[in-house]
Amino acid sequence: MRLPSERENPKVAILGMPFDTAASYRAGARFGPQAIRQASLTLSPQNELLKVSPFEDTQAIDMGDLPVITQNIHKSYDIMEKAMLELMKKNIIPIGLGGDHSITLASLRAAAKVYGPVALLQFDSHTDTWDTYMDEKYWHGSPFIRAHEEGLVQPDKVIQIGMRGWDIDSSLELGYNVVTQDELFNRGIDDVVQQVKDIIGNTPCFLTFDIDFVDPAYAPGTGTPEVGGFSSHETLKMVRSLTDMNFIGFDLVEVLPSFDPTQITALLAATIVHNFGSLAAVQLNQDKAK
Numbered sequence: 001m002r003l004p005s006e007r008e009n010p011k012v013a014i015l016g017m018p019f020d021t022a023a024s025y026r027a028g029a030r031f032g033p034q035a036i037r038q039a040s041l042t043l044s045p046q047n048e049l050l051k052v053s054p055f056e057d058t059q060a061i062d063m064g065d066l067p068v069i070t071q072n073i074h075k076s077y078d079i080m081e082k083a084m085l086e087l088m089k090k091n092i093i094p095i096g097l098g099g100d101h102s103i104t105l106a107s108l109r110a111a112a113k114v115y116g117p118v119a120l121l122q123f124d125s126h127t128d129t130w131d132t133y134m135d136e137k138y139w140h141g142s143p144f145i146r147a148h149e150e151g152l153v154q155p156d157k158v159i160q161i162g163m164r165g166w167d168i169d170s171s172l173e174l175g176y177n178v179v180t181q182d183e184l185f186n187r188g189i190d191d192v193v194q195q196v197k198d199i200i201g202n203t204p205c206f207l208t209f210d211i212d213f214v215d216p217a218y219a220p221g222t223g224t225p226e227v228g229g230f231s232s233h234e235t236l237k238m239v240r241s242l243t244d245m246n247f248i249g250f251d252l253v254e255v256l257p258s259f260d261p262t263q264i265t266a267l268l269a270a271t272i273v274h275n276f277g278s279l280a281a282v283q284l285n286q287d288k289a290k
Contacts, residue, residue, distance in 0.1 A: 002041065015094060017068065019068040019080075026259065035265075038263075039270040050243070058093075066083055073138050076106075077109070084107045098253030100254060101254055103251065103253060105138075107206060107251060108120070109152060112153075117153055118204045118205060125229060127170065128140065144174075157205075159178075160177065160178050162179070192238075208250070209251070211265060220265060221257055222254045222259065236275060250280075252273055255269045
């Protein structure tokens, strides 16, 4: 969106988190942030449906990519957590561009230091609550079991939407709310969004969006694709419906440009980020009106 790197009083900050060494299948999501930024050049500065100018109303900035250390997940976590913590302490809403889904653990660590255990809204085809993979506890399939162990989230206010992978029981055992993809299709978007709002209420909430929530017909450029997901239109409708919540941070992960030759995945990801900014703008405008 050609955002500046500095403004006097930003309320939203975009930052790249190009770490993908924790991926279990296809690597390359470290190049996701630059692909999303490139695709964002085509987007409108307005969101006509939500009646906001997401990045002007929030005086948003783009801080560039964090200097993660691709061969060291724990040092990378420290770098990401520090950056997120500095923003959250200033009441700036961060929007992280991944990277694989392991990055979200760093953001939740920062959020818990500022807000205490937070609510979590996750759009994904996998729950990412597997304990280990090849004896490794920190990988892109485990951030939300680690978050539970570290007390970063309120389990009864964690909602995972779109699941069609293999690890649903592990989330249920943690006390998380799981809405499978079939359930989402059967119940409809409006009903599930209302459930989200009823469960989370005004609790500070972090929203994490794995692009493989979307069917690979619409988002082929991802590391672990799962068929049977939602369309781009349905996805955007659901995200736009999440007004009247208390979001304290967002991220979008698992965009893999090497499997996205026509850039439709990157464009959808950029549009979702545009809608994240729109939700933050609506929230900011509501706070001003109080």
